[in-house]
Amino acid sequence: MFELDMRSGEPIYEQLVYQFKRLIIEGVMEVDEKLPSVRDLAGQLTVNPNTIQKAYRELEAEGYIYSVKGRGSFVQQREEQSNTAKIEEMKKRMFPLLREAFYLGMTREELEEIIRDANGGMDDD
Amino acid sequence: MFELDMRSGEPIYEQLVYQFKRLIIEGVMEVDEKLPSVRDLAGQLTVNPNTIQKAYRELEAEGYIYSVKGRGSFVQQREEQSNTAKIEEMKKRMFPLLREAFYLGMTREELEEIIRDANGGMDDD
DNA sequence: TTAACTGTATTATTTATCATAATACAGTTT
DNA sequence: AAACTGTATTATGATAAATAATACAGTTAA
Known part of the structure; x- marks a missing residue:
């Protein structure tokens, strides 16, 4: 799904947050699309499930995903009005x-x- | 000279780096102006001299200051051509x-x- | 219903980083 | 010579990150 740099000094869970944000922002992951389960992704990346959980918790707190116990974690609908x-x-x-x-x-x-580069390639309103 | 937030979670040495960068960028500190000595600043801010040293080492590595053993640390001349x-x-x-x-x-x-705000207030070329 | 999946929570342990502390050494200034 | 400068080293405590091992609760599908 993406790469992790284990020796960069940047915490793994922050790398995960950044990478998922990127996928969501770029529209690679669509609204309501399911993220890998905590245990699955932990297995794929050979990191601890708690690390994945921490990343998902952060993404949920920032409004990028929502999690439902027993079902999974999913890409959140982006808010319409600009969040001041x-x-x-x-x-x-x-x-x-x-x-x-x-x-x-x-x-x-x-x-x-x-700025142009950053604004390009986005699925615009 | 400036403030430190001891409970922000941001490392003290990084706050020091940021603050000195700010002073240098804004032109508050001029080229070749002497920075406080490691021990002086440590005393003023009641932090360990090693913490100041770490900040100065970082500033030197990034080209913002230069240090001379026995003399002190000074604001570095900014490079003319844009550093690619x-x-x-x-x-x-x-x-x-x-x-x-x-x-x-x-x-x-x-x-x-x-961008306008960030570009304003600088001592331009 | 049961088995296998989901997210979530807790406790303990290891590791790494930050900061402090105490020295020591070398060069500069007065 | 004394008092300042930067620099380096080693040790210690505190905190955060990551691992590990469980446990619990809700969902899904056989």
């Missing part, structure tokens, strides 16, 4: 990165190109 | 964030506003 609180948090995460980018000599054109 | 490798790394850090931003319903206008 989340956007504010996003701004805070992005700001220092942009500051550093400009400092390193990145031009506005280079940035806008990244 | 660093910009590539910056793109990789920024891309998933932008993807998520769009997914959460952030508009291109909102993003461009952040």
